[in-house]
Amino acid sequence: MANTIILNEKSFQNAICRIANDIIIDNKNIQKIAIVGIHSHGVCVAKKILIKITRLADIGDKYQIPFGTLDITLYRDDLNDLKIPVIKDTIIPFDINNKSIVLVDDVLYTGRTVRAALDVLMDFGRPKSIKLAVLIDRGSHELPIKADYVGVRHNNAKGFIKVKCVETDGVDGVYE
Amino acid sequence: MSFKCKDLLGIEYLDKKDLQVVLDSVKPFKSLFTRSVKKTPTLIGKTVVMLFYEPSTRTRTSFEIAAKRLSADVVNVAINTSSVIKGESLIDTGKTLEAMNADYIIIRHSMSGAPYMLAKNLAASVINAGDGFHEHPTQGLLDLYTIYEKKKKIEGLRVLLVGDILHSRVAKSNIWALTKMGAEVAVVGPPTLIPLNIEELGVKVYYDLDEAIKKADVINILRIQLERQFESLFPSVHEYVELYQVTKERLAMAKPKVLVMHPGPMNRGIEISSDAADSSNAVINEQVTNGIAVRMAVLYLLNPRRGNVYSN
Numbered sequence: 001m002a003n004t005i006i007l008n009e010k011s012f013q014n015a016i017c018r019i020a021n022d023i024i025i026d027n028k029n030i031q032k033i034a035i036v037g038i039h040s041h042g043v044c045v046a047k048k049i050l051i052k053i054t055r056l057a058d059i060g061d062k063y064q065i066p067f068g069t070l071d072i073t074l075y076r077d078d079l080n081d082l083k084i085p086v087i088k089d090t091i092i093p094f095d096i097n098n099k100s101i102v103l104v105d106d107v108l109y110t111g112r113t114v115r116a117a118l119d120v121l122m123d124f125g126r127p128k129s130i131k132l133a134v135l136i137d138r139g140s141h142e143l144p145i146k147a148d149y150v151g152v153r154h155n156n157a158k159g160f161i162k163v164k165c166v167e168t169d170g171v172d173g174v175y176e
Numbered sequence: 177m178s179f180k181c182k183d184l185l186g187i188e189y190l191d192k193k194d195l196q197v198v199l200d201s202v203k204p205f206k207s208l209f210t211r212s213v214k215k216t217p218t219l220i221g222k223t224v225v226m227l228f229y230e231p232s233t234r235t236r237t238s239f240e241i242a243a244k245r246l247s248a249d250v251v252n253v254a255i256n257t258s259s260v261i262k263g264e265s266l267i268d269t270g271k272t273l274e275a276m277n278a279d280y281i282i283i284r285h286s287m288s289g290a291p292y293m294l295a296k297n298l299a300a301s302v303i304n305a306g307d308g309f310h311e312h313p314t315q316g317l318l319d320l321y322t323i324y325e326k327k328k329k330i331e332g333l334r335v336l337l338v339g340d341i342l343h344s345r346v347a348k349s350n351i352w353a354l355t356k357m358g359a360e361v362a363v364v365g366p367p368t369l370i371p372l373n374i375e376e377l378g379v380k381v382y383y384d385l386d387e388a389i390k391k392a393d394v395i396n397i398l399r400i401q402l403e404r405q406f407e408s409l410f411p412s413v414h415e416y417v418e419l420y421q422v423t424k425e426r427l428a429m430a431k432p433k434v435l436v437m438h439p440g441p442m443n444r445g446i447e448i449s450s451d452a453a454d455s456s457n458a459v460i461n462e463q464v465t466n467g468i469a470v471r472m473a474v475l476y477l478l479n480p481r482r483g484n485v486y487s488n
Binding site: 071073074075079084086087088089090091119122123124125 | 200201203204205207211212213215216217218246476477
């Protein structure tokens with residue numbers, strides 16, 4: 001099962017492109033947005049989206065979109081059952097008050113990760129809005145959470161969906 | 177990525193891997209301190225009981241802040257108004273607290289081994305906050321982390337512990353932590369305050385501070401416990417000051433970027449001079465800040481509810 005390809009390198013790029021496009025259309029003033037990736041693979045997806053937006057919106061060197069990373073470990077609702085995970089860095093190097101945050105994760109499944117991530121963000125201040133971008137939406141949400149920007153919908157997944165990124169795994173792709 | 181055991185009784189029982197896990201876990205907690213909300217819901221619904229049979233301000237406050245920043249409920253047992261003075265035994269006190277669903281018990285006791293006895297008899301996580309002359313593991317861990325943060329490594333560093341090694345549980349925890357991580361540890365003090373056979377723990381013993389201080393990367397100065405001086409372990413405080421006080425002049429003999437540490441509370445003018453305590457080499461206040469982050473990491477790593485309950 002583990003080797004069914006959902007997205008290859010090309011379709012991975014297309015999905016990122018789609019998300020970036022939708023974000024630009026939605027945010028007339030691109031200087032108001034900030035992008036935050038959820039560890040671990042949400043961070044590389046977020047970086048790709050950031051680069052794409054910078055290129056598509058032709059921001060160039062004039063301005064850099066604020067970028068942050070976020071770890072939800074301390075906010076999980078299932079810490080009791082887990083082998084204690086390594087906590088990664090939560091770095092939000094900008095003032096999130098009044099920013100339009102685009103929160104990025106690789107896969108949206110139960111929605112629990114996003115729930116925790118929203119709590120983390122709220123502890124940093126009061127953003128103007130938070131929108132959710134995911135590379136894969138596999139459905140079966142357990143909370144009333146849905147993505148605003150979706151790379152690909154993949155509703156019939158049975159097994160674990162594995163996202164790989166060039167930065168960490170040497171290749172871009174999504175496998176089931 | 178967690179401890180093998182439910183309790184933290186001493187650094188003696190941890191291995192190098194455990195210590196590295198702690199060092200790697202502290203930073204995310206420390207980064208919370210600069211946020212507008214410094215709390216996370218990690219231990220929400222858990223109860224932390226503080227059982228201090230000996231006086232303490234900074235350790236108790238530090239644990240309390242650490243537990244509260246993780247959203248635990250903290251209960252302080254005031255020993256002199258509790259059933260302890262009616263003669264309740266330590267284990268019975270522990271069982272009573274456990275019956276009230278305490279998840280963590282943080283204990284300081286004048287008897288070495290008291291936390292061990294409690295841990296053996298309870299399912300709650302027991303954290304030693306200082307027992308007799310034995311260990312003070314969270315102090316050892318926060319000293320280790322402070323050195324690691326400043327020097328970016330532990331291995332190969334020359335660390336000197338100055339003063340009352342005999343009565344100091346901080347010294348014991350420091351020696352265990354630092355030698356396990358590969359530092360070269362030396363102790364210096366009056367012969368009456370150096371325990372016999374301390375060399376067996378892998379430390380070098382000096383009696384002359386001026387000689388020992390040379391080439392030190394870190395100097396950790398232990399408190400002269402004036403409350404114990406009835407034993408007359410040195411002729412006079414004045415003589416101790418002359419021979420063993422860490423002063424700015426003496427710091428000049430160590431390495432240029434030497435770290436000056438003290439677990440507190442300081443006796444300024446006795447084991448440390450004021451100019452040394454306030455010098456740019458001193459990291460004494462950082463130790464206090466790191467103490468909270470390290471204790472948060474310990475509470476996080478020692479989750480008591482996660483199965484395989486056995487003591488170390």
